[in-house]
Amino acid sequence: MASYQKLTEPKEGSRIKVLGPNKFEVPNDPIIPFIEGDGIGADLTRAMHIVINAAVKKAYDGERRINWFEVYAGEKAVEKYGEGQYLPQDTLTAFKEYSVSIKGPLTTPVGGGFRSLNVSIRQVLDLFACVRPVKYYKGIPSPVKHPEKVDMIIFRENTEDIYAGVEFRSGSEEAKKLRDFLISLDPKIKEKIREDAGIGVKPMGPFGSKRLIRKAIQYAINNGKSSITLVHKGNIMKFTEGAFRDWGYELAKAEFADKLVAESDVAGSTNKIIIKDRIADSMFQQALLRPDEYSVLALPNLNGDYMSDALAAQVGGLGIAPGANMSDTTAVFEATHGSAPKYANMDKANPGSLILSAVMMLIHMGWKEAADLVEKGLNRTIEQKYVTYDLARQMEGSTEVKCSQFAERIAENM
Numbered sequence: 440m441a442s443y444q445k446l447t448e449p450k451e452g453s454r455i456k457v458l459g460p461n462k463f464e465v466p467n468d469p470i471i472p473f474i475e476g477d478g479i480g481a482d483l484t485r486a487m488h489i490v491i492n493a494a495v496k497k498a499y500d501g502e503r504r505i506n507w508f509e510v511y512a513g514e515k516a517v518e519k520y521g522e523g524q525y526l527p528q529d530t531l532t533a534f535k536e537y538s539v540s541i542k543g544p545l546t547t548p549v550g551g552g553f554r555s556l557n558v559s560i561r562q563v564l565d566l567f568a569c570v571r572p573v574k575y576y577k578g579i580p581s582p583v584k585h586p587e588k589v590d591m592i593i594f595r596e597n598t599e600d601i602y603a604g605v606e607f608r609s610g611s612e613e614a615k616k617l618r619d620f621l622i623s624l625d626p627k628i629k630e631k632i633r634e635d636a637g638i639g640v641k642p643m644g645p646f647g648s649k650r651l652i653r654k655a656i657q658y659a660i661n662n663g664k665s666s667i668t669l670v671h672k673g674n675i676m677k678f679t680e681g682a683f684r685d686w687g688y689e690l691a692k693a694e695f696a697d698k699l700v701a702e703s704d705v706a707g708s709t710n711k712i713i714i715k716d717r718i719a720d721s722m723f724q725q726a727l728l729r730p731d732e733y734s735v736l737a738l739p740n741l742n743g744d745y746m747s748d749a750l751a752a753q754v755g756g757l758g759i760a761p762g763a764n765m766s767d768t769t770a771v772f773e774a775t776h777g778s779a780p781k782y783a784n785m786d787k788a789n790p791g792s793l794i795l796s797a798v799m800m801l802i803h804m805g806w807k808e809a810a811d812l813v814e815k816g817l818n819r820t821i822e823q824k825y826v827t828y829d830l831a832r833q834m835e836g837s838t839e840v841k842c843s844q845f846a847e848r849i850a851e852n853m
């Protein structure tokens with residue numbers, strides 16, 4: 440067992456108290472742990488701090504402030520804790536104890552059988568929901584005619600389906616044994632699974648699906664959203680994807696009957712939130728053709744993976760797409776892109792994704808006034824075409840600025 444140097448608690452600030460599932464008490468001076476991140480992470484984190492500190496100060500006239508608490512992961516953790524210590528236990532403990540935290544991108548260490556650090560964080564803290572809001576900021580180059588019609592939030596299941604998938608290689612002894620076993624259960628399988636097939640198993644259950652869908656429904660209720668859509672491939676996979684849909688409707692009926700109504704039961708207008716379902720392939724069409732008819736989406740792991748990137752592209756790409764991984768007690772907000780090592784420490788990369796992840800964090804904490812100010816500052820800065828290289832090269836008449844200049848302008852524009 441590695442021994443860890445205990446992180447010292449910051450001298451100033453208080454902890455966010457978890458009172459129960461999804462119930463928090465946020466003090467005026469919360470301690471928020473952050474991981475700077477590898478590659479471009481240091482530049483982005485600095486920029487995010489500039490913007491968020493300015494917004495909180497302006498919104499609350501100095502009454503509230505965030506006490507940033509640096510914890511370590513990735514290359515900086517190895518520098519501090521020694522070889523191989525990419526994800527110290529102290530960091531995970533801090534994420535759990537302080538409830539809300541934020542991280543820059545982390546490089547996946549090469550070789551030595553390392554799992555992605557992001558996957559490890561999600562698994563150890565059981566952050567079962569990957570949450571990605573997708574909306575358009577005016578002026579951002581987009582490949583579609585009406586990107587402003589997209590205003591959705593994705594709840595992607597983080598622990599089952601292909602994330603818990605089991606696979607056996609074509610021609611392996613295990614694949615052969617599994618095929619034989621399946622044939623013993625149902626002889627028809629002999630025709631369906633060829634002898635040379637690799638075999639994958641995808642588990643999905645009511646516990647994992649319902650807690651994810653419950654979170655999506657609660658979000659829809661708390662934020663006055665008009666609909667929630669269960670996205671599945673139940674026409675083909677009845678007992679996993681189809682069951683995801685059925686568990687969703689079951690949950691809506693059992694726990695939220697006073698707030699939700701199934702689309703098929705709506706006659707005329709309703710003031711309840713509509714719960715509906717769409718087959719995944721049709722949902723991709725709908726996202727392009729009628730995006731304004733969709734608001735909160737709940738999806739199993741693989742569908743959610745595709746849908747997050749496709750929707751992000753529709754509103755201008757991953758460069759400004761925010762995200763969070765959460766349970767009912769712990770939330771880790773993060774930039775959705777990687778560490779882009781070739782731009783490390785050049786003060787060049789776009790901090791938009793991390794800044795908007797911090798906006799999600801402020802909303803989660805109930806600090807909506809500060810969140811609104813950041814969005815206002817960001818909107819204005821983009822409208823002024825004062826942007827980092829990735830956007831500048833696609834926007835006619837723009838001024839290309841450094842990462843830090845972009846952040847400072849957002850703060851000025853609030």
Ligand code: NAD
Nearest residue numbers: 543544545546547557758775776777778779788789790829
């Ligand atoms: P990447 O997202 O780091 O970079 C791909 C390209 O996208 C970059 O070369 C750059 O051109 C552009 N880009 C990314 N972020 C940008 C930003 N903020 N501003 C401007 N341009 C930006 O993907 P990659 O090169 O495949 O991965 C690099 C490392 O990051 C890998 O080790 C990977 O495992 C890791 N990674 C981490 C996360 C995470 O921490 N959540 C996510 C994805 C990848």
